[in-house]
Amino acid sequence: MNTKAIYAACLFAALNICTLSARAETTATAHTYTYGTHLDIKRVVAVSQDPTPACGVVNARMTYLDSHDKTQVLDYLKFGDGCIGDN
Known part of the structure:
Protein backbone atom coordinates (compact mmCIF):
# COMPACT_ATOMS: atom_id res chain seq x y z
CA MET A 1 0.00 0.00 0.00
CA ASN A 2 1.49 3.36 -0.93
CA THR A 3 1.92 6.32 1.40
CA LYS A 4 -0.79 8.48 -0.19
CA ALA A 5 -3.38 5.76 0.33
CA ILE A 6 -2.41 5.42 3.99
CA TYR A 7 -2.64 9.19 4.52
CA ALA A 8 -6.01 9.29 2.78
CA ALA A 9 -7.33 6.44 4.94
CA CYS A 10 -6.14 8.16 8.14
CA LEU A 11 -7.72 11.47 7.09
CA PHE A 12 -11.00 9.75 6.25
CA ALA A 13 -11.04 7.99 9.65
CA ALA A 14 -10.32 11.26 11.48
CA LEU A 15 -13.12 13.07 9.66
CA ASN A 16 -15.57 10.29 10.50
CA ILE A 17 -14.68 10.50 14.20
CA CYS A 18 -15.22 14.29 14.18
CA THR A 19 -18.55 13.89 12.41
CA LEU A 20 -19.77 11.30 14.92
CA SER A 21 -18.87 13.49 17.89
CA ALA A 22 -20.62 16.48 16.31
CA ARG A 23 -23.77 14.40 15.78
CA ALA A 24 -23.63 13.23 19.40
CA GLU A 25 -23.59 16.83 20.63
CA THR A 26 -26.65 17.79 18.63
CA THR A 27 -28.72 14.89 19.98
CA ASP A 40 -21.52 12.66 36.55
CA ILE A 41 -18.67 14.33 34.66
CA LYS A 42 -15.91 12.24 33.16
CA ARG A 43 -14.52 14.83 30.73
CA VAL A 44 -15.53 18.37 29.80
CA VAL A 45 -15.81 18.82 26.03
CA ALA A 46 -16.74 22.52 25.79
CA VAL A 47 -17.72 25.48 27.95
CA SER A 48 -19.38 28.62 26.62
CA GLN A 49 -21.18 31.68 27.95
CA ASP A 50 -23.09 34.69 26.64
CA PRO A 51 -20.90 36.39 24.03
CA THR A 52 -21.21 39.93 25.39
CA PRO A 53 -18.92 40.66 28.34
CA ALA A 54 -21.06 41.44 31.35
CA CYS A 55 -20.50 42.21 35.00
CA GLY A 56 -23.02 40.12 36.87
CA VAL A 57 -24.75 36.80 36.42
CA VAL A 58 -24.67 35.38 32.86
CA ASN A 59 -25.91 32.20 31.19
CA ALA A 60 -23.33 29.48 30.54
CA ARG A 61 -23.38 26.03 28.93
CA MET A 62 -21.12 23.03 29.51
CA THR A 63 -20.95 20.02 27.20
CA TYR A 64 -19.38 16.97 28.82
CA LEU A 65 -19.09 13.20 28.71
CA ASP A 66 -20.51 11.21 31.61
CA SER A 67 -19.05 7.99 33.04
CA HIS A 68 -20.80 6.02 30.25
CA ASP A 69 -19.23 8.25 27.54
CA LYS A 70 -22.64 9.74 26.73
CA THR A 71 -22.67 13.42 25.76
CA GLN A 72 -24.55 15.64 28.23
CA VAL A 73 -25.30 19.38 28.07
CA LEU A 74 -25.78 21.48 31.20
CA ASP A 75 -27.08 25.06 31.32
CA TYR A 76 -26.14 27.04 34.40
CA LEU A 77 -25.59 30.56 35.72
CA LYS A 78 -22.18 32.01 36.50
CA PHE A 79 -20.67 35.33 37.39
CA GLY A 80 -19.53 37.14 34.22
CA ASP A 81 -15.95 37.94 33.29
CA GLY A 82 -16.68 41.56 32.31
CA CYS A 83 -16.08 43.22 35.68
CA ILE A 84 -13.08 45.54 35.52
CA GLY A 85 -11.44 46.41 38.82
CA ASP A 86 -13.79 44.23 40.89
CA ASN A 87 -12.71 41.17 42.85
Missing part, protein backbone atom coordinates in the same frame (compact mmCIF):
# COMPACT_ATOMS: atom_id res chain seq x y z
CA ALA A 28 -28.08 15.72 23.64
CA THR A 29 -30.80 17.75 25.33
CA ALA A 30 -29.74 20.48 27.71
CA HIS A 31 -30.50 20.17 31.41
CA THR A 32 -30.62 23.16 33.74
CA TYR A 33 -28.47 22.99 36.86
CA THR A 34 -30.21 23.39 40.19
CA TYR A 35 -28.70 23.20 43.64
CA GLY A 36 -28.16 19.57 44.55
CA THR A 37 -28.08 18.26 40.97
CA HIS A 38 -25.89 15.15 40.78
CA LEU A 39 -23.19 15.68 38.15
